[in-house]
Amino acid sequence: MLVGYVSDEDYRALYDVAVEFQADGHFFSTRSTASGAVIADIPEGSYEVILQHREFCSKRVQLQVKDGQ
Numbered sequence: 240m241l242v243g244y245v246s247d248e249d250y251r252a253l254y255d256v257a258v259e260f261q262a263d264g265h266f267f268s269t270r271s272t273a274s275g276a277v278i279a280d281i282p283e284g285s286y287e288v289i290l291q292h293r294e295f296c297s298k299r300v301q302l303q304v305k306d307g308q
Contacts, residue, residue, distance in 0.1 A: 240278065240279065240280060240281070241276060241277070241278055242258075242277045242278065242279050242281070242302075242304075243276075243277050244271075244274070244275040244276055244277065245258070245271050245275045245277060245290060245292075246275050247295075252271075252273070252274050252275030253271060253275050253292055254271055254272060254273045254274075254275065255270055255271060255292070255293075256270060256271040256275075256277075256290055256291065256292045257270055257289075257290070257291045257292070258270065258271060258277050258279070258288065258289070258290055259288070259289045259291075260279065260281050260286045260287075260288055260302070261286060261287045261288075261289070262284050262285060262286045262287070263284070267279055267281050281304060282304070283304050283305055283306045284303075284304055285301065285302070285303050285304075286301070286302045286303075286304065287299060287300075287301060287302075288300050288301070288302050
């Protein structure tokens, strides 16, 4: 499923961003594509998402995934 896109402060797509989803002791990880797309098969729930790119500091955000999103 398409979870979202990653970009820099000028809205340029970032590829090869490490993306980690953490929830209830479970970890899922993926990397962004050339278009900046983040694609992951993750179950419904609340996640802390950690994003890391070699040219930027890491970032943590909260994500709520609902069935059918």
